[in-house]
Amino acid sequence: MWMVFGISAGALLGLYDFWTKKAMTGNSVIPIVFWSAFFGGLVWLPAFFPIAQTFDLYVDLSKTSLHEQAIILIKGLAMTLSWIFAYYAVRELPMSFSGAVRSSGPLWTLVGGSLVFGEDLSALQMSAVLISVLAYYFLSQIGRDExxxxxxxxxxxxxxxxxxxxxxxxxxxxxxxxxxxxxxxTIQAYSAEHRLFLALIFFVCVAVRDRALPFLQWSLYVPLVGFSWVGAEIIYFLAIADPDANVTYLSIFRRTSLVIGFLLSVLLLGERNVGRKFLIILAIVLSTVLLVLS
Incomplete structure (x- = not known):
């Protein structure tokens, strides 16, 4: 089931990428980071009230130590910085290219998983990972024509x-x-509120610098960015909660977001060089299937 959850999270992240691209139209980075964090934090806010006990989702503030809060805060800071970098890139690049750079994600996760958890891959599994990474690399090479x-x-x-x-x-x-x-x-609820707090700090800093509130061109895509991220995160955590879950595989599964994002970009944003990109993305899909079967 952790594999199913991983692939499902990747599919939802594909919608998240597309909605982020649309939300960034005419906007700067920090306002979108703040408002997406705001709507994400809004989703988890009821978990801190006793009514959440009805759904076994109650987060008791008195039962989480400052040490645990600090550990979760590190996660929130890394995610917030990742959003700032990614949103700027998504705004400036075609979706196929921003996804191509993310091809290195499995490599970095493989290194981290090997160092921290001692996870090893068989020759067949390593081949699947390499095919996926190379496919993304060749996709990025098409950028020279663009x-x-x-x-x-x-x-x-x-x-x-x-x-x-x-x-x-x-x-x-x-x-x-x-x-x-x-x-x-508990991790998800605290992390969502931490991200909102951190995004607010960046928002205020920009407002003080510019002596005005950052401009936001409102659209339905703005709240969709926040909601879709929370949904994907919930599914993703269900995956990593499984003791058998392998973070390298999960990183590959999350790359299915490129497939969804690419299809939406072709249909709705006029993506160029569709034929060549389609063949490369087909290789990515096949490598993912190979990894699952292996």
Missing amino acids: GIRLLRSGPMFFMLAATILSAMTTVYDKYIVQQLGLPIY
């Missing part, structure tokens, strides 16, 4: 930074859940 140079593109480097932070968070999530034994809903 005027995007990997080594000269600031948005590409921002997406790489976001990818590394996300990979670190993937490994850290498993550590929190399995080593510290904190309830999943």
Whole structure:
């Protein structure tokens, strides 16, 4: 089931990527980061009230130590910084290219998983991972035909930074859940509110710098960004809560978000070089299937 949850989270993240692209139209990064964190925090706010006991989701503030809060806060900080980097890159790049940079995510997660949890891959499984990573790499090479140079593109480097932070968070999530034994809903609820607090700090800093509230061009996509992230996170935590879950595999499964995002980009945003990109994304899908079967 953890594999099913991982793939489902990836599919929902594909919608999240598309809605982020739409929400960023005409907007700067910090307002979207703040409002997406706001709606995400809003979803989890009822968990701190006794009524949540009805659904076994009550988070008792008195039963979480400052040490545990600090551990969860590290996760929230890494995620907030990852959002800032990623949102800027998504705004500036076609969705296929921002997804291509994320291809390095399994590599960083593989390194983290091997160092922290001692996870090893068989030759067949390693081949599946390499096929996926190479497919993303060749997809990024198409960028040369569209005027995007990997080594000269600031948005590409921002997406790489976001990818590394996300990979670190993937490994850290498993550590929190399995080593510290904190309830999943407690981690999610606190992390959502921490992200809101951190995003508010960035929002206020920008407002003080500009001496005006950051401009926001409102659309339905703004709350959808926050809600979809929370939904994907819930499904994802159900996956990593399984003791048999492998964070390297989960990182691959989350890359199915590229498939969903690419299809939506082709249909609704006029993605270029569709034929060549389709073949590469097909290789990504096949590598994921190979990994599951192996």
